[in-house]
Amino acid sequence: MAKLEKAKITVLAGSKNGQVFEVLFNPTEYSFDRSNTYKATAVPGLGSPLLQFVNGEADQLSMELFLDDYTDPSGRQPATTQRSVEDRLKDLGGLLNIDRDLHAPPPVRFSWGPLEFTGVIEKLGRKVSLFQPDGSPARARLSVTFKEYRTLQEQLTSPRRESADKSKRRVVVGPQALWAIAAQEYGDAAQWRRIADGNDLDDPRDIRPGQWLILPPQDSNDGTGASLS
Known part of the structure; x- marks a missing residue:
């Protein structure tokens, strides 16, 4: 025992x-x-x-x-x-x-x-x-x-928390596109180029389920990160 x-x-x-x-x-x-x-x-x-x-x-x-x-x-x-x-x-x-x-x-x-x-x-x-x-x-x-x-x-x-003004990582779930991820993470679909540049992607559709992406920090005018609505 x-x-x-x-x-x-x-x-x-x-x-x-x-x-x-x-x-x-x-x-x-x-x-x-x-x-x-x-x-x-x-x-x-x-x-x-x-x-x-x-x-x-x-x-x-x-x-x-x-x-x-x-x-x-x-x-x-x-x-x-x-x-x-x-x-x-x-x-x-x-x-x-x-x-x-x-x-x-x-x-x-x-x-x-x-x-x-x-x-x-x-x-x-x-x-x-x-x-x-x-x-x-x-x-x-x-x-x-x-x-x-x-x-x-x-x-x-060893930072525990992540926010939109710091780089973070996320995994692709299902048939997602970069502009959909950008809209979800940054609130702006046009920010897909930021993600593409951070991951050396030429084609925004060239991602697959299970792939890890680096999400670069989002800049804001006051330097405090993005607001959540």
Whole structure:
């Protein structure tokens, strides 16, 4: 029988660099969220505003974690260093505090099998449902939200998002023509020459399904790329 992989939260920098928090009860589910920011520009005579892409937002990973003194008395730590639910709540809550070396909360990595997510803990909600005789927490459910963390260098060397003002690639699907692709990508069928020049094509009809095309960036008067209608 394969060994059950345990989810872990690893601190990646700062005074707690390398510290690992292992989760006894793996999450029953988790969710990813991604969003983009657009600027709406009202144009007289149009029924809806033109939308201008501004930037992409960071990914978010959300889940619930469970802590229980009675089923997890050692907190998955060596028996000589038992930690209570109260102590572990303080440990995880401390990852929201400003680190003395970084002057900001530390980045962490959540890993569970093939899933690895690097980010910072944006939100940490705690709901205590069982208490010790002295009133300290004995059972708690944590609602954790991680926000993606990527350094400036990572974003420059490995851009994740594409837009009309940056070169990108797309595959030809079905019996398409260059002017149809130009109309879809640039909003102007006459831009097929831009694609033809970027791919050294003499005949705009000489493309086939499954072929990859380079789509050169589209220039705009204000240098911000194309608007979406």
